[in-house]
């Protein structure tokens with residue numbers, strides 16, 4: 001997964017203008033803040049460019065994977081407008097554009113540098129620059145997305161977002177115990193407020209992930225040479241871990257199970273750790289069960305399962 005070409009090119013040009021040593025310093029500060037669970041702030045042009053080069057490709061990949069599920073469940077035509085809250089440089093709005101190309105987009109972002117970057121690659125989107133917690137009511141949209149921003153917004157925020165969501169609300173957070181705890185809280189509150197489960201859960205049951213376990217998924221991000229230089233390491237990709245929940249106004253058809261770990265492939269056997277409406281479990285699919293085995297071999301972490 002990669003950012004759209006034009007966005008990538010623009011980020012590379014911005015990086016060249018800043019210069020590598022400055023950018024490397026800002027990228028190190030950013031990843032330190034991120035690891036400490038803090039917020040990403042584009043305090044200066046170096047910080048903004050470091051965010052665009054090292055974090056935005058990953059948050060885009062996560063939003064792209066999540067909105068793929070939403071589009072699969074709802075179809076393209078059910079979303080005619082999308083609102084991206086705490087939009088930053090517009091990663092989630094860009095992903096919404098990929099899956100819902102005809103939807104009008106509105107972004108709310110308080111950081112002027114981030115908002116200006118988003119404006120560059122989403123020139124036709126409406127951009128409301130300001131603090132979302134100070135806006136009385138949010139403008140109603142079919143799809144409301146908060147990607148990597150709820151942690152910064154506080155708990156009153158998602159009830160207001162839900163009121164603004166005509167069709168669906170999507171929340172994405174880092175795939176850490178803390179990120180998941182927040183997603184779990186949003187899930188519980190919005191189910192209690194009358195929301196219907198859309199993804200990733202196969203039901204509206206009490207979440208069975210407990211103790212040291214947390215529900216998260218991974219999106220593979222192709223790393224540009226700039227990204228590799230800034231973050232070190234030889235791999236041509238990184239896996240962005242994320243937790244998410246999507247709720248809908250209307251009941252939706254749900255999968256029978258969701259794969260919650262990397263499948264284990266053994267000779268003649270695929271072992272799948274799954275979440276079902278009855279709780280967590282394991283599916284062992286053997287080669288002699290041809291149809292199911294073929295489906296299981298192709299299935300990946302995060303995929304929904306029909307009949308397996």
Ligand SMILES: C[S@@+](CC[C@H](N)C(=O)[O-])C[C@H]1O[C@@H](n2cnc3c(N)ncnc32)[C@H](O)[C@@H]1O
Pocket residue numbers: 039040056059060085086087088089090091092108109110111114130131132133146147148149152153
């Ligand atoms: C970690 S960034 C994520 C940006 C983007 N959604 C993404 O996925 O890449 C969080 C963003 O939320 C914005 N934000 C935080 N609190 C906000 C508020 N009260 N009003 C508007 N924007 C806010 C921050 O300025 C920041 O750009």
